[in-house]
Amino acid sequence: MLAQRTHLFKSSGTAAARAAAKAAADAGMEIVDLTAGEIWSDLAPTIRDGAIEAIRQGLNRYTDTIGLMGLREALARKVSAETGQTWPAEEIAVTSGAKQALFNVAMTLINPGDQVIIPAPYWTTFPAQIQIAGGTPVHIDTRENGYVPRIDDIQRVITPLTRAIVVNTPGNPSGAVCDAETLMGIGRLAVERDLWIIFDECYEPFTYDCHRHHPLVSLVPEVRARTVIVNSFSKSLALTGWRVGYLAAPKELILAVRALQSHTTSNPNVIAQHAVLHHLLEGDGAFEAQLREQLTAARQAGLAALSQLRCVPIPEAQGGFYFYLDLSGVLRPTLENGHAETSDDIVSVLLSQAGVAGVSGTAFGDPNGLRFSYGIPPELLQAGLERVVRVLNAWN
Structure with missing residues (x-):
């Protein structure tokens, strides 16, 4: 049926x-x-104020499919500051949460039969979305290495069908933070083997003790052309129910995401977009x-x-x-x-x-x-x- x-x-x-x-x-x-x-x-006061002001203005119409240009410009500045590389608004798409960003990536990057390497334990949505796109998840066990993937283990499972590697740091569910050496190894491997990196950093604001989050493209700049950065405000601003995520990627992929999203959700919630934009412009980090x-x-x-x-x-x-x-x-x-x-x-x-x-x-x-x-x-x-x-x- x-x-x-x-x-x-x-x-x-x-x-x-x-x-x-x-x-x-x-x-x-x-x-x-x-x-x-x-x-x-x-709620953050700036989020609340931005949402209330958008409602007062009667903002109830469609925005651009992949988000308000002002929000995309603000996100481009944010990603540029975090990675040390220049990202224009044309390389940013706003989505209904990071989950939709990942779905967009799977549907625009993965062909039927492609293999995608996913370290395990993994967030349950990673392999599900790859399978929906027709791809095959290939898991590597990280439990004996503190839940951080070994480069040798990744190399061992690469085949001519391998299309991408998922990197999630800090990791869900493990909480493991990938060290700079591991990330550099993954980035160089992706360049050498012509692979994409799907870099999920939704938990990046929260690291503890001596552990630090490292943006992959900061460590290996040459991998930028084959990296998709996925993030959201669900964790960093405690906005899970508002569903505002985003991705940063090469312009060609963003254009494909725009086309796909136009046939799925269209634009993310307009009030949530204005609220996040107000926070990015007026928030002081408190x-x-x-x-x-x-x-x-x-x-x-x-x-x-x-x-x-x-x-x-x-x-x-x-x-x-x-x-x-x-x-x-x-x-x-x-x-x-x-x-x-x-x-x-x-x-x-x-x-x-x-x-x-x-x-x-x-x-x-x-x-x-x-x-x-x-x-x-x-x-x-x-x-x-x-x-x-x-x-x-x-x-x-």
């Missing part, structure tokens, strides 16, 4: 985890929801600093709570706002019924017995992983992680 492509994908694992948490709460359970990839925060302070404090408190774990390593949580646990030390490879135990089992127990919702690593291609968000209010985070520690320490 349905199109064949619907068999290539299913609902997002993170969305399914959120739905399970909501269902448990609706059933009367007291749930601490650590599933969502968002930060609990008020709100972003406040978010970083909030997450830094939550990370420190969360790591202190997780330090009580006895058989599970304490996550490094180098960037983003996730704790990603390696449960391999507490999982049994085979149960009496012959089935292997996975993080799905622990997620179910945490939800039913502790009232804590997390996302199983199976959603990210890792049956031993477990992701918790620490973007929630601190009192809820503390209570939730204390319950997690009790359950995992008693796991038998």
Whole structure:
């Protein structure tokens, strides 16, 4: 009955985890929801003021398909400042969140049969969108290298069909931050082997301790002509529901994205566009600093709570706002019924017995992983992680 492509994908694992948490709460359970990839925060004053002013002006008509020219110019200045290279507005497209930016890239770059290298664990949408475009995801395991891909492992899976490499740093779900040496190796490899780089840096504002985010094209300028930078304001301004993302790429690709987007969503929400533009023009960085302070404090408190774990390593949580646990030390490879135990089992127990919702690593291609968000209010985070520690320490 349905199109064949619907068999290539299913609902997002993170969305399914959120739905399970909501269902448990609706059933009367007291749930601490650590599933969502968002930060609990008020709006930035500049975002609120920009949106209200746009409404007062009655701005309710279409904008350019790929965004207001003023917003694209402001984003071009932002990307230029961050990368140290000049990006004109003609190389910027505004999208309905980073997820649409990635979909646009998949549909305009990937041909049926093309292979795309995706380090695992991975954000669940990466392989799904590649498959929708007719491509084949090729995964490399990063778990033994701190969730950072090895250049040798990437080289090993490159074939004549390889079209692109996905680089996500800081990583979702792992929180790993790619070091400069790794990024330079990936960039040079892309140049040598004529590959595209899909560079997702949506979590770039949030790195901790000695870890720093490095824009790939700053390290390897010659890779700029084959790099697509994907970003959004969902994380950096806590605007997940407003759906404003963007991509920076060579002009030819942006023209293809314009054509594709004209047949899908058309322009992103006009009020959200004006709000973000007002923030980019008038913001002083105070709100972003406040978010970083909030997450830094939550990370420190969360790591202190997780330090009580006895058989599970304490996550490094180098960037983003996730704790990603390696449960391999507490999982049994085979149960009496012959089935292997996975993080799905622990997620179910945490939800039913502790009232804590997390996302199983199976959603990210890792049956031993477990992701918790620490973007929630601190009192809820503390209570939730204390319950997690009790359950995992008693796991038998």
